[in-house]
Amino acid sequence: MRAMTEEQQVPVPAVRKREPWQTGYWGPTDPDEHPAVIAVRQRFPEAFEQAVNFRDEMTIRVKREALREVVAFLRDHPELRYNHLTDLTAVDMLNLRDEPRFDVVVQLYSIPRRQRLRVKCGVNDGETVPSLVPLFAGANWLERECYDMFGIVFEGHPDLRRILLPDDWDEGHPLRKDYPLRGYRDYVQPGFERPAPRVRGSLPRPRP
Amino acid sequence: MIDFTQPTPVLLSEERQITETRRELVLNMGPQHPSTHGVLRVRLTLEGEMVVACDPVIGYLHRGVEKLGESHRYAQIVPWTDRTDYVAAPSNNLGYVLAVEKLCGIEAPERAQYWRMIMAELARIASHLVWLGTHALDIGALSVSLYTFRDRELILDIFERFCGARLTTNMMEIGGFSRQIPPELPEMVRDFCRYLPKAIREYEDLLTENPIWLARTKGVGVVEPEVAINYSLTGACLRGSGVNYDVRKAMPYLLYDRIDFEVPLGTHGDVYDRYLVRVEEMRQSIRIIEQCLDQVPADGPLMAYESNYVIPPHERVMTTAEDMQRHFIWVIKGFSPPKGEVYHAVEHSKGELGYYIVSDGSPIPYRMRIRSPDFVNLQSLPYMAQGAMLADVVALIGTIDIVLGSVDR
Numbered sequence: 001m002r003a004m005t006e007e008q009q010v011p012v013p014a015v016r017k018r019e020p021w022q023t024g025y026w027g028p029t030d031p032d033e034h035p036a037v038i039a040v041r042q043r044f045p046e047a048f049e050q051a052v053n054f055r056d057e058m059t060i061r062v063k064r065e066a067l068r069e070v071v072a073f074l075r076d077h078p079e080l081r082y083n084h085l086t087d088l089t090a091v092d093m094l095n096l097r098d099e100p101r102f103d104v105v106v107q108l109y110s111i112p113r114r115q116r117l118r119v120k121c122g123v124n125d126g127e128t129v130p131s132l133v134p135l136f137a138g139a140n141w142l143e144r145e146c147y148d149m150f151g152i153v154f155e156g157h158p159d160l161r162r163i164l165l166p167d168d169w170d171e172g173h174p175l176r177k178d179y180p181l182r183g184y185r186d187y188v189q190p191g192f193e194r195p196a197p198r199v200r201g202s203l204p205r206p207r208p
Numbered sequence: 209m210i211d212f213t214q215p216t217p218v219l220l221s222e223e224r225q226i227t228e229t230r231r232e233l234v235l236n237m238g239p240q241h242p243s244t245h246g247v248l249r250v251r252l253t254l255e256g257e258m259v260v261a262c263d264p265v266i267g268y269l270h271r272g273v274e275k276l277g278e279s280h281r282y283a284q285i286v287p288w289t290d291r292t293d294y295v296a297a298p299s300n301n302l303g304y305v306l307a308v309e310k311l312c313g314i315e316a317p318e319r320a321q322y323w324r325m326i327m328a329e330l331a332r333i334a335s336h337l338v339w340l341g342t343h344a345l346d347i348g349a350l351s352v353s354l355y356t357f358r359d360r361e362l363i364l365d366i367f368e369r370f371c372g373a374r375l376t377t378n379m380m381e382i383g384g385f386s387r388q389i390p391p392e393l394p395e396m397v398r399d400f401c402r403y404l405p406k407a408i409r410e411y412e413d414l415l416t417e418n419p420i421w422l423a424r425t426k427g428v429g430v431v432e433p434e435v436a437i438n439y440s441l442t443g444a445c446l447r448g449s450g451v452n453y454d455v456r457k458a459m460p461y462l463l464y465d466r467i468d469f470e471v472p473l474g475t476h477g478d479v480y481d482r483y484l485v486r487v488e489e490m491r492q493s494i495r496i497i498e499q500c501l502d503q504v505p506a507d508g509p510l511m512a513y514e515s516n517y518v519i520p521p522h523e524r525v526m527t528t529a530e531d532m533q534r535h536f537i538w539v540i541k542g543f544s545p546p547k548g549e550v551y552h553a554v555e556h557s558k559g560e561l562g563y564y565i566v567s568d569g570s571p572i573p574y575r576m577r578i579r580s581p582d583f584v585n586l587q588s589l590p591y592m593a594q595g596a597m598l599a600d601v602v603a604l605i606g607t608i609d610i611v612l613g614s615v616d617r
Contacts, residue, residue, distance in 0.1 A: 025459045054548040055310055084453075085440050086553070087579040091566055096574070105564065107551055107579075111437065111451065114458045118551065138440025141587040149274075164267040164616060174275055181279050 026058045026116050034058055036080050036117050043073055057118060064121040067104070068130040068156075071119060074108060075135060082108035082117055085132065088142035090150045093122075094177040100124045102152055106132070123152060131156040149175035231255060235598075239268050243346040243602045246612030250589070250605070254598060262593040262601070264586055269616040277576030281542035282308055283382055283519075285576065290376035292578060293614035296335035298327040298367070299556045300614075301380035306461060307552035307563035308382050311545045312517045320384035320511065321462045322504035326397060327370070327379060328462075328554070329493040329500075333404070334363040335557035335609075336486050340411060343483070343606035347424045352414050359407045362400050369393060383518030384511035394501055401494050401501075408490055415483070425480040429592040429604045432477060439588040442581050443559025444485045445608060449477035455555040467499050479607040486609075517543045542571030558582045558609050578617055582610040 027034045031051035040060055041048045047066030052059045062070045074082040087107040094101060100122035108117045123129050131154035132139035143154045144163040151173040154160060162169060171184050186195030238249035247268035253261040273292055277285050289300040302324055309315065316324070337360040341353030364374040369390055371379040379385070415421045431441070436449040446453055454471040456464045472488035474481030512518055519538050520531040547569040553562040559581025566575040585608050592604045 055313070055550050057550060059549070084437055086442075086560065087551070087562055087564065087577070089564065089577045089579075091575045096568060105577075107562070107564070111453050111458075116459075116551070136440060137435075137438045137591075138584060138587065141583065142440075145583075162267075164270040166267070174272060175278075179275075181275065 025114070026056050029053050029056050029058075031058065036060065036074060036082070039077060039080060040070055040073065044070060057116070059118040059120055061120045061122070064104070064123050064127065064129050067106070067119070067121045068132060068135065071106060071108070071132055072135050074117065074119070080110065081112050082110045084109040084111050085136040085138050085142075086116070088132065088139055088146065090146050090152055092150060092175065092177045100127075102150060104129050104146070104152065125151070128153045128155040130154070133157055149173055151176070232260060237601065239265075244605055245342060245610055248605065248610065248612055248615070250601065252593075252598070252601065257598050259593045259596050259598060259601060262590045264589050266586070266612070266615050269612045271617070273617045274576055274578060277573055279572065281571045282545070282573060283542065285573070286381065287376065287378045289578075290378055291613060292580060292617055293335075293556070293558070293582075293611045294375055295338050295611050296331040296557045297375065297377045298331040298379055299335075299554065299561065301378065302328050303552065303554040303556065303561045303563050305380045305382050306554060307550055307565050308545070310552050311548065311550045311565055311567055312382070312515070312543075313546075314383060314512050314515045314517055316384035316512055317509045318463070319505045319508040322500045323385065323389060323510070324380060325462050325464065325467075326497050326500045326504075327367075329496050330363050330366060330397070332557040333490050333493050334360050336490050337363075339486065339557075339606075339609045343603075343609075344415060344421075346602045346606045347421065349415060349418070349421060352411055355407065355410060359404065362403070366393065366396050366400065369396060381511070381519070383513075383515060384509070386511055386519060386522075389510070394504075397497060398501060401498050404494055405491065408487060412487060422480065424603055425483060426478060427476070428479045428596065428600050429607060430476060430478045431588065431592060435591065436477065436588075439591065440584050441559070441588060443556070443585065443609075444482050444489065445559065445585050445588070447471065448474035448482035448485050450475055455553050455560055459553070461552070461554060466503065467496050469496050479603050482607050517545070544569055544571050553579070556581050558611070558614070559585055580614040580617060582608065583615045583617070586610055586615055
């Protein structure tokens with residue numbers, strides 16, 4: 001923050017006290033006290049990798065082979081009951097680390113306990129992740145989107161095909177970091193012979 | 209070349225040949241069908257008039273908003289979020305700015321939070337009005353859509369008075385609002401709140417006890433509570449089945465914990481219950497807006513200007529050197545949140561809208577994921593349509609409440 005003189009002071013709003021409801025959405029902030037972390041670490045000692053807290057959000061990282069077992073354990077545990085699969089997506093970590101290339105991110109939510117949890121697993125290009133469709137029917141399209149956008153194969157998925165891109169799309173998976181923003185080739189609109197010219201910056205103004 | 213001298217051969221498609229033995233017909237509904245609310249295509253396998261299988265085909269409006277989000281600076285993405293669900297644009301803005309504010313660790317001033325709630329609830333009403341009009345139009349009640357679109361205009365007028373735009377509002381900014389609240393705006397919103405309950409009674413007079421409406425919606429598309437949770441449904445689709453999950457109550461963001469409102473729940477989980485839930489949600493939104501207008505401070509800052517993550521105030525940029533430099537850097541380079549990842553969800557009119565943002569410490573998000581509610585809700589259509597009649601599919605698409613811009617992103 002820069003220094004400000006008296007007359008420059010803008011009215012600063014009063015800092016609101018942290019209400020009790022603001023904590024606890026993701027459970028205790030200390031991984032060693034979080035019940036889900038303790039339970040997963042105890043039940044899956046080899047598969048558990050680490051638990052990270054950022055902005056009060058708890059993330060458990062597990063090995064990819066155990067993803068389905070861990071999520072099923074969290075869903076069926078009588079005291080945890082993470083019964084709602086909120087989101088399933090992936091992140092291409094190409095520019096951030098060497099191995100593994102992708103992170104599959106699963107957001108879980110417990111409707112009875114009103115608590116969220118994030119479960120992650122790393123996966124390399126060409127490896128498969130166990131599908132969550134046997135546990136949550138809602139994972140179906142989310143995993144298809146993941147496959148479409150990143151090329152991650154979910155083992156055991158009943159119907160793994162592209163969803164947002166056309167079925168015959170053969171130019172890779174666009175949300176990968178090495179996929180150029182404008183695609184690999186120019187798009188020729190139907191009825192045109194040449195692609196539309198690429199515009200860089202603003203168009204030059206006509207001179208008077 | 210076609211030889212016109214010969215009689216035209218009758219071409220049997222693959223599906224027609226199958227009907228000879230299995231008596232099944234594959235029918236394409238959409239993508240340019242008036243009842244699919246955009247460019248949804250549904251591939252239906254029919255046996256007579258009964259639906260055997262149903263496969264929604266989406267992606268006709270895919271624009272790659274998530275990929276674009278990875279190439280724009282944080283503040284530049286707010287207009288893109290308008291374009292995902294263009295029927296309730298302020299709610300999309302809200303989800304994104306709250307996620308970025310959580311990432312940066314800043315909080316908007318109280319007055320801005322109240323106005324954000326007012327705008328988000330107005331957007332919810334606008335979205336529900338569009339849903340009610342088009343849903344009734346699909347099922348055959350033409351006149352409701354005329355009234356709902358008439359009343360939606362009043363909300364769009366409020367948006368226009370506040371930010372100049374009617375549909376793609378781009379009204380919220382990271383840290384609050386940089387626009388001032390026009391002095392006549394609270395009275396406009398109050399007038400609307402006084403007017404809308406009468407209009408809702410009008411819609412209910414037209415529909416709630418209408419025998420045709422009851423015949424078309426009661427017992428259609430039943431989703432049991434366990435199935436609704438298993439399909440990851442959120443919003444009115446989940447609450448229509450009787451599961452009490454509303455992000456505003458379960459994990460209050462903004463100042464929803466200070467507001468007294470109720471979450472309507474259905475009992476049967478059919479199309480009719482979801483209709484009742486959404487109509488009651490409009491009434492509750494009016495309650496929320498009225499309480500917000502009572503509680504909102506009349507004066508005070510609208511932007512968290514003390515933070516370096518937000519754009520400095522205009523008059524200070526024009527008068528002081530530090531703020532001019534800060535403004536220059538903010539515009540040219542953007543701001544860099546700390547490394548980390550956040551997920552923030554808001555209760556959108558269609559369900560839980562979540563933004564998952566991964567930051568690598570640069571001014572551009574490393575990954576911006578939109579968990580759009582209708583994309584997830586739409587995948588329950590095959591379950592609902594199993595064994596339904598062909599005409600019910602139209603009612604089912606309407607009850608899920610999709611906007612294809614948000615489904616395809």
